[in-house]
Amino acid sequence: MSDILRHVDNGVMTLTFNRVDKKNSITAAMYATLADALAQAVDDANVRVVVFQGHETIFSAGNDIGDFLNQPPSGKESPVYRFLRNIASFPKPILAAVSGPAVGIGTTMLFHCDLVIAGDNAAFSMPFVNLGLCPEAASSLLVPQMMGYHRAAEALLMGEPFMAEAALEVGLVNRVVPPTEANGVAQQQARKLAAKPLSSLIETKRLLKGGQQAAVLQRMDEEGAVFGRMLREPAAREAFGAFMEKRKPDFSKL
Ligand code: COA
Secondary structure, eight states: OOSEEEEEETTEEEEEEOOGGGTTOBOHHHHHHHHHHHHHHTTOTTOSEEEEEOBTTBSBOOBOHHHHHHSOOOSTTSHHHHHHHHHHTOOSOEEEEEOSEEETHHHHGGGGOSEEEEETTOEEEOOTGGGTOOOOTTHHHHHHHHHOHHHHHIIIIIOOOEEHHHHHHHTSOSEEEOHHHHHHHHHHHHHHHHTSOHHHHHHHHHHHTTTOHHHHHHHHHHHHHHHHHHTTSHHHHHHHHHHHTTSOOOOTTO
């Protein structure tokens, strides 16, 4: 079975992370599938709303760390950057249902979603510093805008998880529900949206984004250049090696 499931029903395209044995960590092939699905949905009249979902125990453990080690993304045409550009510029509403851990891009992609429904077990984290990396997905711009500088600095410098209730408080999440209900509630909301006039949804989303798109894409490019360099540097190599070897990283000489 595919690691990304794509399903279209009543105007709602649902993209499901389906690699639970590896905690829904995202490989280059999965990013490519997601990027293509979004690109194709822009002009597909059958798709009015998009939903991202995972499993009730795990949304996504972020980028596949083996991929980071063995085939780090390079350049703007790499699948991860195509996915990020496509989600950031997608004109129709995007929802996410998040239960369990949402690590790295599992959290930063949510800043490009319009509604987020969380299971009460959702744990959001952006541990880029702990991996010898820097923010991506324009999170260095969008996280402080949403949370305020100090909470953003705590989330991005400490990299520790924050739970669904804290995410609700800062506005990253619209609703907290039992984990078994998150996907269903997101589907209900998506179906409500899909029944509304598409042109109004698109214009409203565009106006809500307040002409910020160019700044978001520019910040993604800036972050991407640094991230791409840091992926190949000793701190990140030590962090990835430690994860694969199931040991604590040693940054004492870095
Ligand atoms: N990349 C590749 N494999 C991953 C992964 C990732 N990001 N996250 C988890 N896995 C794999 C583990 O290696 C393990 O594989 P194995 O069974 O072959 O040994 C399997 O998924 C289960 O992971 P495990 O760590 O045992 O599960 P857990 O429930 O104890 O912890 C997480 C879940 C998500 C908290 C933990 O897996 C984690 O922190 N993952 C890394 C997250 C990360 O740093 N992502 C990069 C962000 S930029």
